[in-house]
Amino acid sequence: MRISQTYTVAGVLAVFTATAAGVSPPQQVMAVTPDATLAAQRTKETGVGHFSEWSRENKRQFLIDWQKSRSSEWIIVQGNEGGDLDSMTSALTWAYHLSHSTQNSSHPVKAIALLQTPTDALDLRPENKLALGSSKMSSGHSDLLTLDELPEDPDTLAEAIKGIVIVDHPIPLRKWRKAPILSMFDHHKDSGAGQDAKPRVFETVASCTTLVARQMLDELEALPEEYHMPHELLELILSAIAIDSGGLENATKEDRKVADRILKRSNWRESDLYDKMGDLSKRLKAAKQDLDHLGLRDLLRRDWKGDLVDTPSPRTPTVSLGFSSIPYSMDEQINKTEFGELFDWFAVEAAWTAQVGADISxxxxxxxxxxxxxxxxxIREIVLCVRTDVRINMDQADSLFETVSKAIEADNTLDVKRWHRAKELGTRQMVWTHRRGDAGRKIIRPIVEAAVEAWDM
Known part of the structure; x- marks a missing residue:
């Protein structure tokens, strides 16, 4: 038996860059097998093709420059923390474009895509795994830089880097707000952030990837000499547009135009646009719906989006608010818990929100x-929980729960009804049902955030 040490990324950059794998926090452990990081290296399959090679080397160079205190040379392109295919593809596309479009200039840009999800959460979206596999990326997502692989806390790294590009999100997360916003691309409502960003594109389309790919193509075609655009990336772009637009059935004119331009450059150029996009959408949608094997905790975290929200309360100037989106009913989710009972759902939810430090979920x-x-x-359901053990005391939690509950119940467009088992719920817990088909996070989040922003206690 030998004693081995498991290190952080910062402590073993040489191992990290050789393996492109995540590592555990520092701790002394007794082990009879080789180091887990090295074992993981042997089981991973390295991707093939230019895009995988570039992504892996780009990640390696970023970590080398960080270790040598050269973070200021880098731009981080980041999507939302939900890490869906659209957000991931938008970030990867723009980082690739920034790096290649300037490589022969006097001021080459260093840019890397950051997926704001942990490595072990990426496969909770089977459609991402399918699309990346089709694009010949390395197994285990070792080509990609994920949030848990950052060698420095975002709050401090934000001040060191050249800046950030935000894709598929209207504002930077609070932990990145010290970084200059260089560019923005989003298909959601403009929240007014990054007014000096260039380009700054807010437009209603099915997929944010459409906006990023259009800008990329326009700039690429204006270059004296076009850089190499790998077919694997082109096919990833088409996949993202396909799944968000239902195979172009729910697409805008811009989605269709950009998809056609991308298709003509890809290895699928001989295919009919609508046939190819329909086939992609069908396969990706089937993968996306393959979630029956996931437990409740994974369902809660697979599409988690949260951030700090400012309040007028001098006692509690910020509150941590998070949202999850789950394609199962409350009753179905309860059946996925260990005991299959109501209390267990809230126990699992509480353990997850404690881990991420959320006050409201x-x-x-x-x-x-x-x-x-x-x-x-x-049918849609809204499940509200407010904790007392992070930033707010019991009286504040009661007040905040009442404030948010009233805001949800007062919205006439939702017309919520209390869940059939509402009388069994505990303190600061509520479940509502409603039938507004489009009322996902884009509708509910502003209602809840506005209530939190007005709460003062």
Whole structure:
């Protein structure tokens, strides 16, 4: 038996860059097997093709420059913390473009895509795994830089880097707000952040990847000589647009135009645009829905988006608010817990929100059920929980829960009804049902945030 040490990224950069794998926090352990990081290296399959090679080497160079105190040379392109295919592809596309479009200039840009999700959460989105595998990326996502692989806390790294580019999100997360916003691309509502960013593109399209790819193509075609655009990246772009637009069935004119431009450059150029996008959408949607093997904790964290929200309260100037989106009913989720009972759902939820330090959590559930006539109807649920052990005391938690509850129940467009087991819920817990089909996070989050921003206690 030998004693081995497991290190952080900062402590073993040489191992990190050789393996491109995540490592555990520092701790002394007794082990009879080789170091887990080295073992992981042997089991991973290295990707093939220019895009995988570039992504892996780019990650390596970023970590080398960080170790040599050259973080100021880098731009970090980041999407939202949900890490869906659109957000991931947008970030990867723009980082690749920034790096290659300036490589022959007097001021080459160093840019890297950051996925703001932990490595072990990436496979909670099977559609991402399928799309990356089709693009010949390395197994275990070792080509990609994820949040848990950052060698420095974002709050301090934000001040060191050249700046950030935000894609598929209207504002930077609080931990990145000390970084200059260089560019923005989003298909959501403009929140006014990054007014000096260039380009700054807010436009209603099905996929943010459409906006990023359009800007990339326009700039690429204006270069004296085009750089190499790997087919693997082109196919990843088409996949992101396909899944967000339902194979172009729910696309805007811009989604269709950009998809056509990308297709003509890809290895699928001989295919019919609508046939190819429809096939991609079908396969990716099937993968996306393959979630029955996931437990409740993974369902809560697979599409978690949260940040600090400012309040007028002098006692509690910020509150941590997080949202999860789950394609199962509350009853189905309860059955996924160890004991299959209501209390266990809230125990699992509490353990997860304690880990991420959330004061308020909102789970947005959606599912289909048959009505009295046997027709399927879309039903949505809103689950609200408020904690007392992070930033707020019990009286404040009661007040905040009441404030947010009233805001949800007062919204006439939702017309919520209390869940059939609402009387069994505990303190600062509530579940509502409603039938507004489009009321996902984009609708519910502003309602809850506005209530928190007005709360003063």
């Amino acid at each position: 909102v789970a947005l559930n959606k599912y289909k059920a048959r009505d009295d006539q046997g027709k399927k109807q879309k």
